[in-house]
Amino acid sequence: MNTLTKTQFKFPNQTTVYKGKVRDVYTLENNKIIMIATDRLSAFDVVMPKGIPYKGQILNQIATKMMQDTQDIVPNWLEATPDPNVAYGESCEPFKVEMVIRGYLAGHAAREYKAGKRELCGVKLPEGLKENDKLPSPIITPATKAEQGDHDEDIAKEDILKKGIVSKEDYEVLEKYTYLLFERGTKLAQERGLILVDTKYEFGKTANGKIVLIDEIHTPDSSRYFYADTYEELQQNNEPQKQLSKEFVRQWLIENNFQGKEGQTLPEMTDEYVNTVSERYIELYEKITGEKFIKAPLENIEKRINDNIAAFLKTQ
Incomplete structure (x- = not known):
């Protein structure tokens, strides 16, 4: 096609x-x-x-x-x-950070947790969580925006401010907007029988200094969704969640020994x-x-x- x-x-x-x-x-x-x-x-x-x-x-x-x-x-x-x-x-003018917000321990966060990390981007995570568990409350885990070809990297709020990547005043607006959008996105997902698991938002500043949402929002490329009706049962049975996101592509690549690391070969996409x-x-x-x-x-x-x-x- x-x-x-x-x-x-x-x-x-x-x-x-x-x-x-x-x-x-x-x-x-x-x-x-x-x-x-x-x-x-x-x-x-x-x-x-x-x-x-x-x-x-x-x-x-x-x-x-x-x-x-x-x-x-x-x-x-x-x-x-x-x-x-x-x-x-x-x-x-885009801010050079992606505002990642997570309501559940899934994807990258779950992989980091499984590797023994109990802190993500300066945010402490409780012991005893398993993959796809709901977090006590949504957490923001920012990432630096990669130049073409490089990996995005986790970064703590403190480091963003210390390095002057975003000013304290602007970051507070980004943080506020991120929580508001995730709350609305969660509500919109619930109305459709879905759970908004995690997502990322990108922001920019207009010529007159206004901070606005840019790029995409709540798409399968920027977000992860679970089906609400099967969530509890699958979680109790330690089974993988039925989800709608790009994670199924990542899992396919992992199964075929590819995670974007040096020396790895992309599997054939039939x-x-x-x-x-x-x-x-x-x-x-x-x-x-x-x-x-x-x-x-x-x-x-x-x-x-x-x-x-x-x-x-x-x-x-």
Whole structure:
């Protein structure tokens, strides 16, 4: 199937292009940006060799809906979505930390705990927890944003402030917004029979100094969800949780001896496996939004995006 794994657009009044692991960001002269969600799949900070059909559309549409559902409590950068894969809004200077918040001991936190660590990013964890247990209260475990190709790294709040990565005044706003968003995200997930386990938020500052939510929110790439109806029983029986997130990709890679470390070789992603991943993303979209996923045409994704953006820009 046709997927969008790279973009080479040239928009009117374009100044710069930044290509992230999944999103390509085109900056325009009027302090606006066009963010294109590609079908690239990244895990352990490595981009997989094949794109996942509809993944970019799914991420963009979930993020759009979630930003609309949280804009009453936290301002965000988004102004319009001219195409299923495209978001348009205000250019911001991103903070160089990702605000990771965890309500449960899962994923990276569980791996660290299993290795014997009882402190994560300066936050002490109680003894006697097992994987996927609910934490006494949600904890923020920030990560430094990696330059391309490098791993994101855990960092304590104290180190962020000491190194001057974020000012104390700004960090307090990021912290407040992170708790508010996680509380709202938890409520939205509960309404759909899901548990929002952990997630990350990214923030930026506009030209006039306003702190806003940027990038994606509550998508399977940035969040982990469990099914609420089976959580207790599986936990009591020490069985793996049924979950909707990118963790199933990470687990597949771990089983195939890959964690992004030097000397490791990426396992082959068969077409069958790629389609399975696509189906999981569609499942999450429908579960978290409560809406049927409508597949955008894939015949010529680049032309579709270019035409939709060109038509939109004429109205600006």
